[in-house]
Amino acid sequence: MSETDKNLEARFEAYVAEEKKIEPKDWMPDSYRKTLIRQISQHAHSEIVGMLPEGNWISRAPSLKRKAILLAKVQDEAGHGLYLYSAAETLGVTRNQMLNDLHTGKAKYSSIFNYPTLTWADMGAVGWLVDGAAIMNQVPLCKCSYGPYARAMVRVCKEESFHQRQGFQVMLNLAQGTDEQKDMAQDALNRWWWPSLMMFGPNDADSPHSAQSMKWNIKRFSNDELRQRFVDMTVPQAELLGLTIPDPDLKWNEERGHYDFGEIQWEEFYNVIQGNGPCNKERIAARVKAHDEGAWVREAANAYAKKENEKRSKSATHAA
Amino acid sequence: MTEDQHIQAILRLGDDTLVLGQRLSAWCGHGPILEEDIALSNTALDLIGQARNFYTLAAARENQGRDEDKLAFFRSDRDFQNHLLLELPNGHFGDTIVRQFFFSAFALERYVFLSRQLMDAEVAGIASKALKELQYHWEHSAQWIIRLGDGTEESHNKVQQSIHDLWSYTGELFEADEVDQAGFEAGLLPNLELLRDTWNTRIDDCLQKATLQRPEDGWMQRGGKQGIHSEHLSYMLAEMQILPRTYPDASW
Numbered sequence: 001m002s003e004t005d006k007n008l009e010a011r012f013e014a015y016v017a018e019e020k021k022i023e024p025k026d027w028m029p030d031s032y033r034k035t036l037i038r039q040i041s042q043h044a045h046s047e048i049v050g051m052l053p054e055g056n057w058i059s060r061a062p063s064l065k066r067k068a069i070l071l072a073k074v075q076d077e078a079g080h081g082l083y084l085y086s087a088a089e090t091l092g093v094t095r096n097q098m099l100n101d102l103h104t105g106k107a108k109y110s111s112i113f114n115y116p117t118l119t120w121a122d123m124g125a126v127g128w129l130v131d132g133a134a135i136m137n138q139v140p141l142c143k144c145s146y147g148p149y150a151r152a153m154v155r156v157c158k159e160e161s162f163h164q165r166q167g168f169q170v171m172l173n174l175a176q177g178t179d180e181q182k183d184m185a186q187d188a189l190n191r192w193w194w195p196s197l198m199m200f201g202p203n204d205a206d207s208p209h210s211a212q213s214m215k216w217n218i219k220r221f222s223n224d225e226l227r228q229r230f231v232d233m234t235v236p237q238a239e240l241l242g243l244t245i246p247d248p249d250l251k252w253n254e255e256r257g258h259y260d261f262g263e264i265q266w267e268e269f270y271n272v273i274q275g276n277g278p279c280n281k282e283r284i285a286a287r288v289k290a291h292d293e294g295a296w297v298r299e300a301a302n303a304y305a306k307k308e309n310e311k312r313s314k315s316a317t318h319a320a
Numbered sequence: 321m322t323e324d325q326h327i328q329a330i331l332r333l334g335d336d337t338l339v340l341g342q343r344l345s346a347w348c349g350h351g352p353i354l355e356e357d358i359a360l361s362n363t364a365l366d367l368i369g370q371a372r373n374f375y376t377l378a379a380a381r382e383n384q385g386r387d388e389d390k391l392a393f394f395r396s397d398r399d400f401q402n403h404l405l406l407e408l409p410n411g412h413f414g415d416t417i418v419r420q421f422f423f424s425a426f427a428l429e430r431y432v433f434l435s436r437q438l439m440d441a442e443v444a445g446i447a448s449k450a451l452k453e454l455q456y457h458w459e460h461s462a463q464w465i466i467r468l469g470d471g472t473e474e475s476h477n478k479v480q481q482s483i484h485d486l487w488s489y490t491g492e493l494f495e496a497d498e499v500d501q502a503g504f505e506a507g508l509l510p511n512l513e514l515l516r517d518t519w520n521t522r523i524d525d526c527l528q529k530a531t532l533q534r535p536e537d538g539w540m541q542r543g544g545k546q547g548i549h550s551e552h553l554s555y556m557l558a559e560m561q562i563l564p565r566t567y568p569d570a571s572w
């Protein structure tokens with residue numbers, strides 16, 4: 001590293017430490033840029049892949065009101081994808097490049113979306129737990145040091161709380177419903193609980209990038225801290241629903257002032273990340289299919305826009 | 321117009337919007353570009369919202385203890401009276417856009433009339449609230465017709481084919497049956513012959529801008545308003561209705 005680079009980096013770190021925002025044109029270390037591109041594009045991919053498991057139930061939503069709410073929710077996720085792709089583009093990468101990385105498996109997305117949505121109750125569990133965990137992860141990002149990402153997250157988080165509420169409402173209706181509905185709700189909680197805890201990532205001891213991200217004010221709290229918060233928040237909600245969290249080790253720890261909970265099956269976590277989850281292949285295949293089948297539409301839109309531009313610049317030269 | 325016919329007319333408005341809304345919602349997560357996932361979902365949301373309003377009104381008028389969900393989930397395909405065009409499978413993006421283009425040009429004019437008629441203030445209220453939405457649906461689909469028609473050779477050919485494929489489903493929009501006739505005489509429903517003229521103008525103008533050909537009018541499919549549908553509708557309803565029908569005592 002040259003002397004100037006060292007100076008720039010020192011200034012950058014001091015700047016970030018003062019809670020100031022980095023903007024696209026500001027100097028930033030290469031590794032900061034790379035980390036952000038990786039994180040923001042992964043986040044954007046999670047939003048659009050996340051549309052699939054819930055989109056799976058739009059056509060079968062059991063009332064018109066539920067259909068409208070679910071559709072609005074999944075549509076919001078598309079909007080989140082857009083904000084985030086735009087934020088990542090300010091770092092010098094195109095949406096097309098990012099999508100290509102997703103389609104070829106080079107880029108990751110949140111592993112939770114590789115689990116199947118098997119019953120209507122999964123719409124409740126996903127909104128309540130998955131969006132709930134996402135909020136935990138995302139609220140601190142509203143203060144992230146990179147301006148465009150922080151601003152995108154402010155918009156995202158506003159909508160996420162509606163997502164979580166609608167999920168909880170679906171669960172509540174089921175939990176107060178017929179015996180079959182209660183069973184459906186419990187079954188969904190059983191299947192989604194552990195994957196939701198995995199959403200916070202590996203234990204702190206096994207999370208190598210975390211320290212640097214904390215220093216850069218990209219990350220504010222450790223994985224384990226956020227996971228603990230999520231458990232503490234969710235246990236009383238499950239009690240309110242009259243549902244049982246599928247963890248025999250779960251109990252209040254008076255001394256710590258937190259709930260203790262059981263060990264996560266990390267082997268499953270790493271396998272799902274590596275592509276062995278129940279729906280990894282379907283999810284990517286669905287994204288690739290939509291993209292490939294839409295190619296002629298995008299080409300047409302580009303060709304038309306180009307023609308229009310040419311017409312416009314021609315008439316501009318004539319006018320001059 | 322009899323009370324029954326009046327209710328039927330409202331129910332039909334609900335059926336058209338629900339069936340198309342259900343179809344369009346399947347694009348959410350699968351569009352050619354993220355912006356279109358959002359646009360088509362928006363349109364679907366508008367239509368489902370309109371359907372809920374029409375069903376709620378129809379249910380109140382018939383006063384038999386049904387509600388929007390009973391009307392949506394506990395009637396079979398022979399009871400649905402939507403136009404055939406709306407139940408057709410989504411096909412590719414061009415097919416979906418052409419269907420939307422044909423319907424929106426019709427629905428926009430229909431809602432303009434409904435919002436102004438003085439025979440049923442509640443229908444007028446629902447229609448005038450929906451006018452802006454319909455205007456957007458029309459513009460959105462018309463813009464895509466132009467982009468696809470005047471885009472690449474491939475897109476031109478594809479969308480021209482969609483227009484040919486769906487053309488025979490447009491006649492039904494303007495074919496009045498007894499309910500339409502009675503509704504027209506009572507001042508609730510528009511004159512479908514006049515509507516055909518404004519529809520033609522809209523469609524022809526846009527097709528011309530898009531460098532696309534209007535097909536010759538030939539044999540037209542019909543039957544939706546009599547509950548005689550394509551084979552597609554009962555599959556669509558089977559999927560849509562599965563939960564309420566499986567758990568009739570549950571509320572969600």
Ligand SMILES: [Fe+2]
Nearest residue numbers: 047076077080
């Ligand atoms: Fe989201």
Ligand SMILES: [Fe+2]
Nearest residue numbers: 077131160163
């Ligand atoms: Fe969400």
